[in-house]
Each structure stands twice: as C-alpha cells, then as structure tokens.
Amino acid sequence: MFEELGEKLDSAVSKIKGYGTLTEDNIGDVLREVRLALLEADVNYKVVKEFTNNVKEKALGEEVKKSLKPDEVFLKILKDELLELLGTDEIKIETKHNPNMLMLVGLQGSGKTTTIGKLANFLRKKYNKKPLLVAADIYRPAAIDQLKTIGKTLNIPVFEEGKKNPVEIVKDSVKYAQENKLDYILVDTAGRLQIDEKLMDELKNINEAVKMHEVLLVLDAMIGQDAINVINGFNDKLPLTGVILTKLDGDTRGGVALSARHLTNVPIKFVGVSEKLDGLELFDAERMTQRILGMGDMMGLIEKAEGIMNEEESLDAFKKMKKGKYDLEDFLKQFNQIKKLGPMENLIKMLPGAKKMGLTNIQIDPKDMARLEAIVLSMTPEERRNPDIIKASRKERIAKGCGQNVQAVNKLLTQFEQSKKMMKMMSNGNMKLPF
C-alpha cells in the first residue's frame, strides 16, 4: 500500500534539493506534484486543496528560508500535515461491558464477514475476550455458511437463526451470550447502499433494540471519491464509532485513509493487511505516516514478530548458535516462524529505507520458499542434525525426494553454512556491520 504515493511525494521533495532554496516562484512546481500524487491516491479533492495550501504556507515560512537543508524541512512539514490528516487521537475499542456489543456495517463486498472473523480473533488474543459471532446477514446467499466456516476455522462460536428478522436474531444472541458466558458479541450485517432507506432503517432498529457499544463501518481501501458520501450516509443514520479499512494489502493508494478522519471526524480504528485471519491491525497514524513517507515501520515489524515468534524456541536457537551447534532442524523451525509472519513482501516493506533500496516492488513467490522447505524435509533427521555427512549420494537422494536437482540442494547447504557463520560472528560480538 501507499508505495506510489510515497514515491511521488519523494520525487517532489527531491526537487527541492535541486533548487537549494524554496521561493514563491519555484514552490509551485513542487506543490503541483504533491497535489497530483494525492489526487491519484484518491484523497478527497477538498482535502488535497487544504493540504497543499497548508503546506505552502508553512514551507514559505521563515524556518525553511533559513534552513540549509530545505528539503528536509519540507519533508518534516509533509509528515506533520499527513499526521494531522490521519488524526492523532488514541485508538480505543470498547471492552469494559458485559457483554460488549459490536456491529459491523458497510457496502456490499467491502469485506465485513472476513473482517468480523479477524476482529474476533484479535479481541480474543489481545484482550482475552470470549467472542460470539452473530449471523445477521439474511439476504446474501450463503452468507451464514461463510460465517460458520470462519467460526469453525477459528474455533469461535457462531449464533444463527436462519433467515429470521435481524433485530430478533441480535436480541436472541444477547441472551445466548449471557447464558454461555461469552463476553463479546460481534454482529455481521448484510451489505447495503447508504441510500437504501429500508435496509438502513433495519440497522437503526437493531441499534435501538440493543444499544451497540461499537458500530464500525467496513470500507474497501480501493474506494474512490465516493468514500465521503458513504461514510456520511451511514453516520447520519446511526452514529459510527469507527472505520475499518480493508484490502490495504492490495496496491491501493489508500487515499481514503487520508480523507476519512479529516472530513467526517470518524476515526479509523483498524486496517486489514492480509487475507489471513490474523491480518488485522490497530490503526496507528504515526506509523502509517512513516510508511507513506518510506521511513519504515519497525514498530509494526517487531509487534508482528512478538505475536508469533515463540520466545523459548528463539532462545534455544540462540544458545545453540553460541555453541556453534545450530543445525538444519533449527533452520527449519525458524523458517516456519518466519512463514507465520505472513508474506515476505509485507515484511520487507516495513523495513526503514526499503523504498530507497528499491525493495518495495519485490515479489516473492511463496512456492520458492516451499521449495527450500521441501529440500530440508527430504533429509533424514540425522542429516539435518549433522549436515556435514551430506555427500554426493545423499545429495542425489535428497534431490530426488523433493523433486529438485542437486544444484538446488547444494545452494541450500551453502546458504545454511553462510548464515551459520554469520550468526556465530554476531553472537561472539565481533560482527562488523558492512555499513
């Protein structure tokens, strides 16, 4: 996400470097680029206008004139203004009630049903809540089946009563939750247009029957200039407590993120970043800004790793490394942990400076990773523990076992030796970084 926007803003900033100083005359070109970059990212037209005016005013201020590095000051101005747009309020989600009531609403196809699974998973993990999924989409064929499948995958209960009136279903679900000591109710509703009076009234009725603590609008990040009408349309009918942006893992430029908060005052609470059921993150304006401007998102990376990496296993591997006993079994374990972090592309993009190194457009075929894994899996446990014994005939057998050639096996073994050496150096503390 945001790559193109980031690149274009980058090119605008580097223009200033060429100018040396910013003047009333030359700032026009720079601002034009900023403006186009934002418009192409689907940022709302009015927001773009305001944004460029603010940036212009600040950029022509005293500070920039005095500065020897006007491009850096300009970048700082961009960052501050972006942050301002995204809103700096702390993102909170209601968890103190018993049960907590939450409802997801949105247009057709915005990703409500998938998101509700992710959200339940998130609440269970982060707040230790016992969620209940409620199937109140009685219109779309197989919507209930879809929710049931998700519930089964996550091992989270699903409440459904077929095609009964949604208001009744939701009321009954509260009783069910209380009886079964479930403390977080998440209601999946049918997709609807914000101008559909009848269906909008249905949402209003649900909300009036059971006072919802959270009403979250699920919005596809690929939405264009209509975003504002959609948010306002829903918000007028029932007060939204937040927005969830989905499909941010596409190559969308996500301009809606920059306009929504500013124009509607409804905060973005979550962003969906992968199709997997753990692909939902709390929205963080600071980090989002840094990502847009290519400053990396180390916090996000660390948080992701913390959620998945098994501390004991990592420590174990580290100890082995120190003793020089790190073997292919550990390699395989770590490999699997990294795999759990999600697509490599996403991880690389979070590294600071990834954009400058041209890493953001890297595409990694998951099959390549699977091929590496297959090689290790075709070895006997003994070979994995003691790779030195792998000679020509063993290599041939392994190659046959995983359906690849001997060169591929050789390549993996070399890679393993190299990483082992590097780890040893690092753990001995005499690692000299190449930069």
Add this chain to the structure above:
Amino acid sequence: MGFFSKLKEKFSKKEVFKDDKQKDRYDKGLEKTRKEFSDKLNKLNKKYQKVNPEYFEELEEMLIMSDIGVNTVINFMDRLVDRVKKEKIEDPELLREVIVDELFIIYVNNEVLTNKINYSEEGPTVLLFVGVNGVGKTTTIAKIAKQEKDKKKKVLLVAGDTFRAGAIEQLKEWGDRLKVDVVTSEENSDPASVVYKGIEKAKNEKYDVVLVDTAGRLQNKLNLMKELEKINKVIVNLIGHEVNETLLVIDATTGQNGISQAKAFKEITNVTGIVLTKLDGTAKGGIVLAIKEDVNIPVKFIGLGEKPEDLEYFDIEKYIYGLFKEMM
C-alpha cells in the same frame, strides 16, 4: 452537428431504448450519478457568466470527484481549454455541449465498440469472470445466467472460487434458485481442476453457455495471478480457442485503483470487457472513462440494481443520456 445535439435528437425520438421500462431502469439506476454531476454543472454555469480560469478549476474539481482519473481529467481539461480558445466560447451554457462531446470522444476514440457477447458457433461459449475481492462476481454470474436461460440457452455454472469461505454454497444456492446446473468441488481444492471438470461436462453434455466463477484476487498477489493464468490455459486447451469473454468485474465505487486492476488482469488473461457493478449506489463510476483511455478495455455490462434484469448491456449513448438527461 456535435454528438450532444445528435444525442438530443435521438432521444427526443426515443429510438434508443427498447421500451419505457428499460428507459426507467437507466433513469433510476443512474439517478445518483446524474444528480451529482449535472446539478453541479448547472450550479457552475449559473455561478459564472463567463468562462474563466476559476470556472475551469471548479470544472476540474467536479470531474476528479467523479473518479474519472487524474490523467484523463488533465488531458481533457487541456483539450477543453484549447477548444474554448479556438472557438472563442465565452458563455458556459455553450460549453456544456463541448463537455459532453469531449467526454464521449474519450470513450469512443474513433472505434467501433461492441457490447455483444462473442458466442461460439460450435461448442460451448465460455465466459470467465475475474476481479478483486468483493466486487460482485458471483452475483453478476447469477444475473447473466438468468438472462441466458431466459433466452432458452442451456447454462452451466462452474464454482471456481474454492478459496473464500461459503463461495461454493453461494453459487449452489443461485443454481437452485435459477434451476441451472452447477459444477463444484471441495473447498480449498485446486480451482483449475474444477474448471477442467466443468468444461469437460459442458462439451460432453452440450451446454450452450458456461459461466466460470473465480476467487477474488488482489492484482498484486503474484501466486494468485499465476493461478488465474493456469485456469485460463486449461479452458483454452479444452475449447481450442481463446475464452469467448473474459470479463473483469469492477465495483463502481472504485477509485484510481481501477486502472491498476485493469492493467494487471489484462496482462494475465485476455480481458475482453468490464462489468461495472453497483452503479446504482455510487455517485461516480467515472473510472470507466480512464480505463478505456489508459487500458483500452470497453465496458460490456453495468449493474444498476440487485435484480437479475438490472444487469444491462452497456451502451455509451444511454449512459451519457443517463448522466446528462437534465441538460437536454
């Protein structure tokens, strides 16, 4: 005579629409789009007695707000400013016709466009539906299945979305409702294999039209795009010619990302047309102009509502009529 005046004449004779019912559907479906656009244009023309730079700036804003695409709008504005200079137009009222004219030129670009399905003369006609997640592929298939069935065609649905939870059930339920056969497989199985099974069945049992559903995929997911390439190959091998129609389904609320979707899917498959869905809700759908200009894929169908008959063959004349009705 400009396009606009021709159109005006044509509509006054009412020869464009089959019947009043069809005209109503266009009228109603595009109501929101039209309201936004022509209301604003009317206001703009009232505000400015003379065409000046502020007028152009506001017009540009209007077009960008319709998601027409930044580059398309900028080129359009350049041409418009040129024409205004050359033809010495001062009255904004006169500019209306020029605006509609220029928009039409973007879309048509001197080509003969067809919105008809390219049916096979022999063997089944295969329609492949592709697109990102949540655009309405399955619903579109159901609508087209109904229309083809009403034409007395023997229709087969293939549930090629084996990934999304509930997708197979969704298509099955449509099959039950429409009384149309559906070929399915287990969830999470290889989609290419169910497609193979479906096309084989269609050939052996002499189905006329095969509608192939696929999983929604974001265009930057390499492995999913490869999977689509494989599905495409399987069909081509079995029927011995290009897939009759590969229809890219796009949500009308989509912004600039629509251009990137069209480019990416066209690279992998032979996209022959676009189905623009959910046009009844959005104020926009302008992205189709940018897609036509940038990627040269025409729109074949538009979805104007939830009922099967609300899926219409796209007709640029009717579309522009829907947009500018109040101005005629």
